[in-house]
Amino acid sequence: MRLLFLGSGPFGIPALRRLQSLREDLMVATVPDARHGRSRSLRPSPIKSEALELGLDVHECDRLRGRAGRELLEQTGAQLIITADIRLILGSRFLEGPERGCFNLHGSLLPRWRGAAPIVRAILAGDEQLGVTLYRMVPALDAGPVVGFSSWNPPAAVTSEEAELHLSRLAADLLEQHLETLEMGAATLTEQSEDAVTIAPKVEKSEGWARWDGDSGFLDRQVRALKPWPRTRTRVARQAASSCPDEVILDQVSQIEGMPAADAGTVLEVTSDRIIVACGHGAVA
Template structure:
């Protein structure tokens, strides 16, 4: 049976590798090469780079609706389509084209977190259980009948990057478990419940401003959920800088208890190991920071060129 794998981001790489190890009649479709960085260097998608290293035939497409979608189906002659992080909208006719259907590996326990950023939204919300779901695609967003799922209790300090890497491995295992049934056309499919539906919209850069007026637990979740993009940022106002505001990225933080209350964003304590900042509820100990365009540094390293003291202020976007 000919299988077409659709993907773009790194989430789909373990599943692609698994398919390549299990089946020989495999092709890949992905988005065209894109410009990256300040030099606008043209780079392939992670899935294209991986497919080429495996020696697989690769199709490129900017859309999978209408004529473009029909052309991919005709060129590939796919009987079964597996997708993971494709970042394109699949038209209804495209979904109906393959004999055995189109199935997606999604980074959440559906129906929770339907949409483009399920892992980030789950971490921001403080979900204890993360997971992946294999489901048959329909025209509605991530709403098709489920074939199977895998859950995972993530460590409390996990970042979005780390969580996605682990969930990608679970997705590959889930696909292997159900692959033969998908090929036979008799994979069990259970309709998603109407209760418990939440949406996971695309993350915007503006969401990266630290919410000092909220609880310390949320700032901690921000730092982990928004890593590697867009990162959690804050402006800082230091007494010794004469009123100049700088922008910093919070790279590593932890919640601490037992600190006195203060205006959110106020620096309460400074040592070589941490800068303690008041939040709307509780406080955050910042252990690593990053100046824009620079590498991550410990508090001790940062203070060699940017000293802090109690009473300095970390502020949000509105204070710029």
């Protein structure tokens, strides 16, 4: 079985490692090196870096539609494709090419949170249960029939960074559980309920401004959901002679009960180890 793994971001690394330990004929494809930071230096994707460390050959592609997709299939002869965090749109003909199909590992319990940022959106919404889904890919985004799920009840203070790491490991376990049936073309597929769909759009940097006008619970979720990017930040009113910065990053907040009502963003109390600030409802420190 000629197996091709497609990935870009770190979410797919545990699955790649698991496949490499289970199959000798594994091939890898990822996006080309991209420029980052002020220096604009070229950096490989996390999947490329990991694949090279594992001694795997890597194909690079910046699109998988039309000729580019056909060429990758011809070069690899892939019979089964597994994807995770690929960050590319796969054309319909590409999806139809492999004999055993294309299957994706997605960081939510589909059909909840289809889209680019499922973990962030789940934490923002206060979901008590997170998870991963293995499903067969179709042209519509994250809409294909499901092979299997793995769910997790995270701790109350979980951040997106922590959740992604844990869910990526669950994804590797889920893939191993179903790999043989995928290779045989014998997986049981269950259609998603369109009535239960929610969308997880890409996170924008502008979402990082602290929402003091909301309740304290939302601000707590915002700080956790937007860590490590774009982080939650707030402007600080200061006197001209003060050395206090104009903006600060909120690394962690805790909800505080029993504080008097005040305008959102008002500093209620300052001690040696915390600052208590009013929200639209409640307060945080």
